[in-house]
Structures are given as C-alpha cells and as structure tokens.
Amino acid sequence: MRAVVYRETGPSSVLSVVERELPEPGPGEVRIRLVRSGVNPTDWKFRTTTMNGQDEVTPGQDGAGVVDAVGPGVEGFGIGDRVWTMLAQHGRAYGTAAEQTVQPVDNVVHLPSGASYDLGASLGVPAVTAHRALTCAWGGPRRLGPGALAGRTVLVAGGAGAVGNAAIQLARWSDATVIATVSSPEKAALAMAAGADHTVDYTEGDTARRVLALAPDGVDQVVEVAPAVNIDLDLEVLKVHGTLAIYANNGGEDMTVPLRSAFSKNLRFQFLILYTLDRGLLAAAAEDVYAAAEVGALRVGEDAGLAVHHFALEDAAAAHDAVEGGLVGKALLDIAAD
Numbered sequence: 001m002r003a004v005v006y007r008e009t010g011p012s013s014v015l016s017v018v019e020r021e022l023p024e025p026g027p028g029e030v031r032i033r034l035v036r037s038g039v040n041p042t043d044w045k046f047r048t049t050t051m052n053g054q055d056e057v058t059p060g061q062d063g064a065g066v067v068d069a070v071g072p073g074v075e076g077f078g079i080g081d082r083v084w085t086m087l088a089q090h091g092r093a094y095g096t097a098a099e100q101t102v103q104p105v106d107n108v109v110h111l112p113s114g115a116s117y118d119l120g121a122s123l124g125v126p127a128v129t130a131h132r133a134l135t136c137a138w139g140g141p142r143r144l145g146p147g148a149l150a151g152r153t154v155l156v157a158g159g160a161g162a163v164g165n166a167a168i169q170l171a172r173w174s175d176a177t178v179i180a181t182v183s184s185p186e187k188a189a190l191a192m193a194a195g196a197d198h199t200v201d202y203t204e205g206d207t208a209r210r211v212l213a214l215a216p217d218g219v220d221q222v223v224e225v226a227p228a229v230n231i232d233l234d235l236e237v238l239k240v241h242g243t244l245a246i247y248a249n250n251g252g253e254d255m256t257v258p259l260r261s262a263f264s265k266n267l268r269f270q271f272l273i274l275y276t277l278d279r280g281l282l283a284a285a286a287e288d289v290y291a292a293a294e295v296g297a298l299r300v301g302e303d304a305g306l307a308v309h310h311f312a313l314e315d316a317a318a319a320h321d322a323v324e325g326g327l328v329g330k331a332l333l334d335i336a337a338d
C-alpha cells in the first residue's frame with residue numbers, strides 16, 4: 001500500500017509517499033481501505049515538533065473509508081461497512097494519510113448511509129472538539145440533539161473555521177441561538193451558511209457592545225479558538241455561571257485572566273484537547289455526531305459554510321502547507337474513488 005510518511009520532524013518537505021506492507025488487524029482492530037483523509041492543524045503541528053518515539057510516522061487523525069478486514073473479537077463492524085475515524089494517529093505510528101490503516105474499534109465510527117466520504121473525513125477532530133465545547137457548560141446538557149440547547153445562547157469565535165463550523169451546526173441542531181464572530185463579510189456568509197443566527201465582524205470594533213446588543217443578558221457559553229486575544233471580550237459578554245470552552249491557542253501562547261471579572265460571574269473555564277479526553281466523553285460525542293450526520297444536521301461544502309479542498313495523496317505536503325497557511329475550508333486527501 002502507499003502511505004505518506006516522515007522520518008524526522010520539520011517542514012512539509014519531510015513528507016514523502018512510500019510503499020509499505022499491507023497491515024493486518026489484531027484483536028479488537030479493523031483495517032480500513034481509506035477513501036479520504038482529513039488534514040487538520042494538529043497534523044502539521046505534530047510534524048514540526050514530535051515523533052512520539054516512532055521511527056516513522058504517517059500523519060492523519062481523521063479519515064473515511066470501508067472496512068476490508070476484521071480482527072479477532074471485533075463486534076459491531078464487518079467487512080464492507082462504511083466508517084470514519086477519530087484519533088487515528090494518536091499513540092500510533094500510522095494514521096490516515098495512507099491507502100489503508102488498522103485501527104482499534106474505539107477509534108472507528110459507522111458512517112451513515114447518506115453521508116459522503118468527504119463528510120466522514122471532516123468529522124473527527126472538528127466535530128468531536130465542537131461537541132465537547134458545547135457539552136461542558138455549567139447547567140448545560142451532556143449530550144446534543146434537538147432541544148438540548150434550547151433557550152441557550154452560544155458565541156462561536158472564528159465561525160468560518162472547521163471547529164467553528166461544526167460548533168455552529170451542532171448548536172443549531174440542538175436549538176441554541178448562535179452568534180459567530182468573523183473577520184470579513186465573506187466569512188460572515190460562511191458562518192451564516194452553517195446556520196449562525198447572527199454574525200459580528202470583530203475587525204469593525206466594539207465587538208462586546210455588538211454581541212450584547214444581540215444577547216442583552218449575555219451569552220451562556222463561548223467556544224473559543226483565540227483566548228489570549230479574546231479573553232476580555234469573553235468575560236464581558238458571558239453571563240453569570242457562563243462557560244468559556246477553550247480548544248486552541250491561536251493568537252498567543254499565554255492568556256492573562258482578569259480575576260475579579262472572572263470570579264465575580266462564577267464563570268467556568270473548560271480547556272479541552274481530544275488526546276487526553278475521557279473515553280466516555282469521546283464515545284458520547286461519536287454517537288451524537290453520527291446522529292447529526294445521519295439527519296443531515298452536519299454537512300460540508302459551500303452550502304454548509306465549509307468549502308472542501310481536494311489534494312492527491314502525493315500532494316500531502318501542499319495540503320499541510322495550505323492548512324498551516326490558514327486555508328479557509330477543509331483540506332482532504334483523495335486516496336481512492338468513492
């Protein structure tokens with residue numbers, strides 16, 4: 001099989017396509033013939049910083065394809081099942097930027113019959129992250145679905161990004177009112193296509209005033225991608241007992257929190273990353289993401305506010321560079337025909 005690999009950390013030029021032996025699944029594992037592989041910021045960040053003790057790494061946490069071999073003791077999956085993956089390269093040498101991957105069944109989720117492989121390869125990191133951000137609020141639901149966030153207002157920072165897009169779609173599916181911050185009219189259109197009720201362009205100044213004009217009592221929770229930059233805004237617009245869910249460090253490595261502003265509102269801060277997230281929370285997210293995809297509440301494409309950009313497996317380096325450079329939309333590696 002063909003696989004993208006790197007044997008040292010560094011720029012995208014360390015990536016190459018090589019031939020590898022076809023892996024066989026062990027107990028509790030399945031082998032997936034991949035059709036699409038998703039490219040996320042975490043892929044290029046890992047590539048530049050760590051090998052995790054491996055001599056060779058195939059990047060890619062997210063992918064979608066068809067089960068073509070089943071190991072001993074596997075239940076719930078069979079040959080021919082359409083599936084998507086999450087955390088496929090976490091703690092393992094070989095992820096989804098390859099023609100085939102072997103994964104423990106805990107990392108594999110069925111793909112609804114009406115869902116495309118493009119969607120399947122776009123779900124893992126963005127949608128599961130968004131799910132956790134929306135289910136960690138004080139007094140809020142632990143699962144998502146119609147009515148789960150009714151009466152709550154969610155502010156999504158960076159509504160045109162992949163996680164922001166998933167957060168908007170999942171929040172609207174769960175009947176929240178969604179406000180998204182964006183940096184241009186074009187990105188406002190993307191957030192609205194995802195389902196946002198309102199957008200606020202933060203480049204136009206006094207963002208807090210405009211958010212509070214839309215939510216006079218404040219917002220219940222914030223899904224935050226740039227906490228170092230936005231902490232003052234977040235504290236101003238969150239209501240008492242609100243929750244700030246932080247999933248990235250865009251805009252700076254260090255966040256300075258005005259303590260009196262934070263504790264005077266009894267705010268909850270939830271930092272989150274999927275790699276150390278409790279397995280029960282991951283499983284719950286996978287179930288809800290499947291349910292949303294099944295009914296068309298999670299989508300990709302221009303009409304869903306997340307354009308898909310296709311790259312050949314041999315162009316994995318270009319895909320990494322595009323994502324690192326701030327690509328608007330979703331980068332996917334095309335590995336096989338649908």
